[in-house]
Amino acid sequence: MCGIVGYIGVKEATPVLLKGLKKLEYRGYDSAGIAVLGGGGLEVCKAKGALKNLEEKVSALTSGAPASQAGFPEAQFSGTMGIGHTRWATHGEPSDINSHPHTDVSGKIAVVHNGIIENHGKIKEWLSGRGVSFRSETDTEVIAHLINYYYSGDILAAVQEALKRLEGSYALGIICENDRDHIIAVRKESPLVIGRGRGENLIASDVPALLAYTRDVYYLDDREIAVLSRDDVAFYNEDGERIRKTLSHVDWDAAAAEKGGYEHFMLKEINEQPKALTDTLRPRIIRDGQLSLRSVNLTEIGFDASWAEAKRVVICACGTAWHAAMVGKYAFEHFARIPSDAEIASEYRYRNPISSPRDICIIISQSGETADTLAALRLAKKNGGRIIAITNVVGSTLAREADLVMYTWAGPEIAVASTKAFTTQLMCVYLIALQTGFLRGHLDQEELDRHIAALEQIPAQAETVLAGKEAIQRFASLCFNKSKVFFIGRLFDYAASLESALKLKEISYTHSEAFAAGELKHGPIALADESTLVTALCTQEALFEKMDSNIKEVKARKASTSVITYDDVHHFDRSADTVFRIPRTPDCFTPMLSVIPCQLYAYYCSVLRGNDPDKPRNLAKSVTVE
Numbered sequence: 313m314c315g316i317v318g319y320i321g322v323k324e325a326t327p328v329l330l331k332g333l334k335k336l337e338y339r340g341y342d343s344a345g346i347a348v349l350g351g352g353g354l355e356v357c358k359a360k361g362a363l364k365n366l367e368e369k370v371s372a373l374t375s376g377a378p379a380s381q382a383g384f385p386e387a388q389f390s391g392t393m394g395i396g397h398t399r400w401a402t403h404g405e406p407s408d409i410n411s412h413p414h415t416d417v418s419g420k421i422a423v424v425h426n427g428i429i430e431n432h433g434k435i436k437e438w439l440s441g442r443g444v445s446f447r448s449e450t451d452t453e454v455i456a457h458l459i460n461y462y463y464s465g466d467i468l469a470a471v472q473e474a475l476k477r478l479e480g481s482y483a484l485g486i487i488c489e490n491d492r493d494h495i496i497a498v499r500k501e502s503p504l505v506i507g508r509g510r511g512e513n514l515i516a517s518d519v520p521a522l523l524a525y526t527r528d529v530y531y532l533d534d535r536e537i538a539v540l541s542r543d544d545v546a547f548y549n550e551d552g553e554r555i556r557k558t559l560s561h562v563d564w565d566a567a568a569a570e571k572g573g574y575e576h577f578m579l580k581e582i583n584e585q586p587k588a589l590t591d592t593l594r595p596r597i598i599r600d601g602q603l604s605l606r607s608v609n610l611t612e613i614g615f616d617a618s619w620a621e622a623k624r625v626v627i628c629a630c631g632t633a634w635h636a637a638m639v640g641k642y643a644f645e646h647f648a649r650i651p652s653d654a655e656i657a658s659e660y661r662y663r664n665p666i667s668s669p670r671d672i673c674i675i676i677s678q679s680g681e682t683a684d685t686l687a688a689l690r691l692a693k694k695n696g697g698r699i700i701a702i703t704n705v706v707g708s709t710l711a712r713e714a715d716l717v718m719y720t721w722a723g724p725e726i727a728v729a730s731t732k733a734f735t736t737q738l739m740c741v742y743l744i745a746l747q748t749g750f751l752r753g754h755l756d757q758e759e760l761d762r763h764i765a766a767l768e769q770i771p772a773q774a775e776t777v778l779a780g781k782e783a784i785q786r787f788a789s790l791c792f793n794k795s796k797v798f799f800i801g802r803l804f805d806y807a808a809s810l811e812s813a814l815k816l817k818e819i820s821y822t823h824s825e826a827f828a829a830g831e832l833k834h835g836p837i838a839l840a841d842e843s844t845l846v847t848a849l850c851t852q853e854a855l856f857e858k859m860d861s862n863i864k865e866v867k868a869r870k871a872s873t874s875v876i877t878y879d880d881v882h883h884f885d886r887s888a889d890t891v892f893r894i895p896r897t898p899d900c901f902t903p904m905l906s907v908i909p910c911q912l913y914a915y916y917c918s919v920l921r922g923n924d925p926d927k928p929r930n931l932a933k934s935v936t937v938e
């Protein structure tokens with residue numbers, strides 16, 4: 313979703329802004345723009361489409377600059393402060409005019425915005441009644457005009473007044489031609505990070521855009537305002553009082569957010585799963601007692617016996633993270649025997665859910681900024697539930713609002729399609745479920761040790777699955793044009809099927825669906841024909857016979873079939889056209905392995921179809937609006 317950058321310092325702002333926007337491309341966008349404040353006053357350049365359109369436009373303006381009186385070219389877009397934006401259209405089509413930054417009538421105030429101003433219609437009407445004419449169809453433009461309305465020489469005061477009128481979500485970057493020493497940044501329900509440099513300070517929607525300049529960041533809380541100057545950052549609460557904020561240090565280095573020799577971020581991230589899984593698991597395992605058996609150590613996050621007394625576990629998330637929630641539901645029932653629900657956050661937030669203070673609510677989100685997921689968190693909190701967050705982003709809104717936070721140590725995930733975040737989310741839910749089962753007495757120490765030993769094998773086993781990528785690539789080269797692809801499975805395989813189907817549709821644009829295999833006969837099998845590929849995930853040993861029947865049923869309707877099963881299982885060799893194998897692990901842990909061939913398959917299909925797997929059409933990495 314929209315990306316914001318801002319710079320104030322001693323460097324030329326234009327290249328810093330363009331470079332920063334490049335780092336935010338992964339969020340998804342359809343136009344981009346910058347506003348720079350320098351000798352030429354406030355200059356704005358905007359372009360529909362890819363960032364390179366903006367770069368070309370800026371460079372054409374710069375090189376075509378007229379000669380000044382002194383005989384030197386007038387430096388256009390030369391200045392040491394500015395703001396930039398990648399726009400993911402919500403109000404008004406992608407176009408130059410609708411792109412940000414938006415300026416007020418005087419052209420002296422420029423605003424970039426991520427979020428939605430819900431009452432923009434009313435404000436527009438009000439401003440129109442006062443003679444303001446609007447140029448774009450966006451909700452954002454009202455902010456620039458509103459600030460101008462309240463402006464009488466103090467930009468901070470004008471912003472503070474304007475904010476009182478805004479309803480909805482916003483992260484804002486604001487500059488004013490009459491104030492060449494400050495950028496104003498504000499956030500409410502949309503992410504914004506402040507980078508603290510030496511003699512320079514920055515704003516960005518996400519950390520990768522800052523890493524070339526600093527790893528010291530401030531995370532703004534809702535309704536807080538930051539005023540950045542070259543040497544300082546001052547913070548204010550919504551009542552206008554000065555507040556102090558703590559500086560956080562980001563451990564990722566810039567290289568972690570680069571492609572590192574891979575053709576795409578997605579392929580890099582798929583291949584990073586063994587390390588990400590190790591990093592997520594290892595710090596949470598200890599050995600103790602005379603027998604030196606393994607235990608789960610979640611004291612670091614504050615998870616003690618009181619959490620295990622819960623009457624019910626509700627796991628809320630969106631998209632891929634919701635598929636992790638499905639696995640979590642099965643895992644909690646399996647290991648801890650607690651009633652569990654996996655809830656789609658966008659549904660949960662509008663229901664009137666029956667909840668009790670004895671519920672624990674696990675909220676899963678890679679970004680920690682998904683609007684629906686945060687709304688579900690707030691609802692669960694309001695209803696008295698205790699909240700555990702599973703997130704990949706340190707300092708994200710989710711991390712700050714939850715009671716406990718368990719981080720997935722996956723490192724930055726840049727590709728829009730989630731891969732390593734998913735498998736590490738699974739690792740986290742398994743650890744919490746195992747520990748809960750142990751604390752509730754459903755698992756004894758030896759059983760716990762055995763399960764953890766199996767988890768410890770997963771990273772190396774994931775490496776083995778990745779080593780088989782050429783077979784998947786070959787298979788994709790034969791099947792990438794199938795018009796329908798179904799993934800079927802039962803229990804844990806059903807959850808992994810949901811994720812596999814989502815991956816394929818997101819980046820290859822193939823119509824793919826997941827079905828609980830037992831449901832086939834209740835409708836979906838009507839779709840099976842020679843243009844269909846059915847991939848059956850078969851790792852739930854007790855249900856092999858059932859799955860074999862399902863495979864035969866679709867085959868009888870001329871569908872092509874492939875199976876993912878254990879490397880020592882030959883049950884499906886006759887019924888399936890192709891068999892892919894994963895190493896043995898307990899049936900309940902297989903999603904962490906079985907999803908990997910499906911991620912690779914989706915990736916190769918995307919490339920073979922000529923798509924950009926990192927930036928699929930219409931999708932944003934972080935869905936910060938509803």
Ligand code: AGP
Pocket residue numbers: 630631632633676677678679680681682685728729730731818932933934935
């Ligand atoms: C995953 O491939 C998707 N891009 C999407 O479904 C994503 O998982 C969803 O938007 C939730 O994001 P979050 O984990 O950052 O909350």
